[in-house]
Amino acid sequence: MSLKDEFKAFIMKGNVIDLAVAVVVGGAFGKIVTAFVDGIVMPLVSYVLPANIKWEEWVLGKFRIGAVLGAAVNFLIIAGVIFLVLVKLLEKVTKGKEDVPLLNITTKECPACLEQVPLKATRCKHCTSTL
Numbered sequence: 001m002s003l004k005d006e007f008k009a010f011i012m013k014g015n016v017i018d019l020a021v022a023v024v025v026g027g028a029f030g031k032i033v034t035a036f037v038d039g040i041v042m043p044l045v046s047y048v049l050p051a052n053i054k055w056e057e058w059v060l061g062k063f064r065i066g067a068v069l070g071a072a073v074n075f076l077i078i079a080g081v082i083f084l085v086l087v088k089l090l091e092k093v094t095k096g097k098e099d100v101p102l103l104n105i106t107t108k109e110c111p112a113c114l115e116q117v118p119l120k121a122t123r124c125k126h127c128t129s130t131l
Contacts, residue, residue: 030078037073
């Protein structure tokens, strides 16, 4: 197989395409969050501050603390949304699927000897413990 064919096979894998889509969507989402923080969140912070100070202009020596603060708030919002959407929402979605009983279950495990016994059995055939 030539290098060109290998590269084409690599690019056409589903996970590479999914990753490319995720990067593009993530970049767009980052811009939305940055606009939200710059346009809504940080102006609300400015109401708490003295009237003549803008958060974007906060400096400590030559360090632009305001820009760092805005980036930190952006990060926290993005991390919070990712946590809520990916972790909590997917947890609820997958939890619902696990709760569905399997119809093909015909055996259960004996709590005493851990052997498989028929589902309707009241006594284990291996250790004779009551189920």
